Amino acid sequence: MISRSRFLLVGCAAAALLSSAGCRYLHQDMADQPKNRPLSPSDFFPDGRSERPPVENTVARGAPADDDLFAPKDSNAFPLPVNQELLERGEERYKIFCSPCHGLQGDGNGTIAMRGMKRPPTYHQDRLRQAPNGYFYDNITNGFGAMYGYSAQIPPRDRWAIIAYVRALQLSRNAKVADLPTALRQKLGQAGFTKPGSEPKPETSTTKESTGGRN
Amino acid sequence: MAQIFHRSTNFIARFSVFSFIFIMGFAVLAVLQAARSPYMTRQNITREQPVQFSHKHHVGDDGIDCRYCHTSVEISAVAGIPPTKTCMNCHSVLFSNAGYLDPVRESYRTDTSIEWVKVHRLADFVYFNHSIHVNKGVGCTTCHGPIDQMPLVFQASTLLMQWCVDCHRNPAPNLRSMDKVFAMDWKPGADQEELGEKFMKERKIRTAAELTSCSTCHR
Numbered sequence: 001m002i003s004r005s006r007f008l009l010v011g012c013a014a015a016a017l018l019s020s021a022g023c024r025y026l027h028q029d030m031a032d033q034p035k036n037r038p039l040s041p042s043d044f045f046p047d048g049r050s051e052r053p054p055v056e057n058t059v060a061r062g063a064p065a066d067d068d069l070f071a072p073k074d075s076n077a078f079p080l081p082v083n084q085e086l087l088e089r090g091e092e093r094y095k096i097f098c099s100p101c102h103g104l105q106g107d108g109n110g111t112i113a114m115r116g117m118k119r120p121p122t123y124h125q126d127r128l129r130q131a132p133n134g135y136f137y138d139n140i141t142n143g144f145g146a147m148y149g150y151s152a153q154i155p156p157r158d159r160w161a162i163i164a165y166v167r168a169l170q171l172s173r174n175a176k177v178a179d180l181p182t183a184l185r186q187k188l189g190q191a192g193f194t195k196p197g198s199e200p201k202p203e204t205s206t207t208k209e210s211t212g213g214r215n
Numbered sequence: 216m217a218q219i220f221h222r223s224t225n226f227i228a229r230f231s232v233f234s235f236i237f238i239m240g241f242a243v244l245a246v247l248q249a250a251r252s253p254y255m256t257r258q259n260i261t262r263e264q265p266v267q268f269s270h271k272h273h274v275g276d277d278g279i280d281c282r283y284c285h286t287s288v289e290i291s292a293v294a295g296i297p298p299t300k301t302c303m304n305c306h307s308v309l310f311s312n313a314g315y316l317d318p319v320r321e322s323y324r325t326d327t328s329i330e331w332v333k334v335h336r337l338a339d340f341v342y343f344n345h346s347i348h349v350n351k352g353v354g355c356t357t358c359h360g361p362i363d364q365m366p367l368v369f370q371a372s373t374l375l376m377q378w379c380v381d382c383h384r385n386p387a388p389n390l391r392s393m394d395k396v397f398a399m400d401w402k403p404g405a406d407q408e409e410l411g412e413k414f415m416k417e418r419k420i421r422t423a424a425e426l427t428s429c430s431t432c433h434r
Contacts, residue, residue, distance in 0.1 A: 030338070030339065030340050031337075031338035031339055031340065032339060033339040033340070037339070038292070038293045039293070039296055040296075041328075041330065046331075048327075048328065048329070049328055049329065086403075095280065096280040096282045096283055097283060100278075100279055100283065100305075109278075111277045111278055112277060112279075112305055112309070115277070115309060116297070116308070116309055117305055117308050117309055118308055146305045146308055147304075148300065148303065148307070152298070152300065152301075153283070153286050153301070153344065154287075164300065203300075
C-alpha cells in the first residue's frame with residue numbers, strides 16, 4: 001500500500017514537472033519586454049499613446065530644406081528639374097494617392113468617386129490646364145472642397161512629382177501633332193490618323209468621360 | 216501472506232518500464248508540436264477589431280494601394296497604422312452615418328486613438344524592418360498572404376523563426392520585379408529561378424551566411 005501511494009506521488013511530481021517545463025518552453029519572457037515599440041499603447045501617458053506628439057511649433061530636422069520646395073498658390077514656378085525619373089515617381093505616387101478618386105487618367109472617375117464620394121473635376125478642362133503649379137501644390141498640401149489635405153501622406157518632393165505627372169496627363173489629351181518628335185509624327189501619318197502638322201480636334205465637353213476606366 | 220498481484224502483471228510492469236521511454240519521447244514531441252501549432256503562433260486566427268475594417272473591401276474591391284494607408288512601409292521599419300484622418304479622407308462623405316463607423320468619427324472628433332489589435336506580432340527580440348524587404352523586392356503578399364481576400368485580417372504565416380530563416384537562406388524564389396511588390400496577384404512565373412538569381416545580383420542581396428547571421432535580426 002505504501003509503495004502504491006508513493007508511486008502515485010512520484011507520478012504526479014513527474015507530470016507536474018513535465019507540464020511546468022512545457023509551459024516554460026512555451027512562454028518566453030524575452031519576447032515580451034517592458035519597452036515601447038512603434039504605436040504600442042502606454043499606460044504612462046494620459047492619452048494612452050507611447051508615441052508623443054512633438055511640442056507645438058517644432059520644426060523637424062531637415063524640414064527647412066522643404067521650404068525651397070514651397071510655392072505660393074498663384075506661382076507657376078516648378079522648383080525641381082523635370083525628368084523621366086520625376087515623372088515615373090509622379091506616376092507611381094499618383095496611382096497610390098490620387099487615382100482612387102481622380103481616376104487613372106485624371107477624369108475624376110476613380111473607384112471611390114464611383115462609390116459616392118464627391119466626384120472631383122476632370123483635369124482635362126481649361127480652368128485646370130491654365131491653373132498655376134502652385135495651385136495644385138496648395139490643394140495637395142491643404143486640401144480642397146471634399147478632399148482633405150495630403151501633407152501627412154505625401155512629402156513635398158512627391159507632391160511636385162505628382163504635379164508633373166498631372167501636367168503630363170493633361171498634355172496627353174491636348175497636345176499638338178507638331179509637338180511630337182519627327183519619328184512619331186511620321187508613324188501617325190502612316191497610320192492615316194491625321195496629316196503631319198495639323199491640329200487635333202478640340203475637346204467639346206470638359207466633363208467628357210473616358211471609356212477607358214481602370215485597367 | 217497471499218500474493219497481491221497475479222504473475223501476469225509482471226509483463227505489465229516490464230512493459231510499462233520499457234514504454235516509459237516512448238511516452239516521454241511523445242510528451243516532448245507533443246510540447247514541441249504545440250509550440251508550432253496555430254494555437255500558439257496564432258496563425259489563421261482572425262482578431263476582433265474595434266472597427267470591422269475589411270481589407271477585402273478596401274484593397275480587393277476598391278483597388279486602393281497598400282501605401283495609401285501604410286505610408287511608411289518603404290522608408291521605415293514599420294509599415295505604420297494610418298491616423299484616423301486617413302479614414303476620414305473618404306469616410307467624411309462615404310458611410311458618414313453608418314453606425315459601425317461611430318468609433319472612427321468619435322476618434323477623429325476627440326483626437327483619441329482607435330485601439331486596433333495587432334495581428335502580426337513579432338517577439339521583442341526581433342528587429343524586423345519593412346523597408347529593406349520591400350525595397351529589395353519581397354512583396355506584401357509573400358508574408359501577409361492574400362490580404363485582398365481577407366474581410367478581417369489574420370496572420371497567414373507562422374512567423375516562426377524557421378519560417379524567416381527559410382527565406383533568408385534562399386530569398387531568390389520570393390523576389391519580384393520592383394513594380395510588382397505591392398501587387399496582390401503576383402505568382403512566380405516559369406522563369407522565376409532565373410529572374411530570382413538576376414535580382415539577387417542586381418539588388419546586391421547579401422549571401423545566405425550574412426542573411427542568417429544572428430545579428431541580422433537580433434540586436
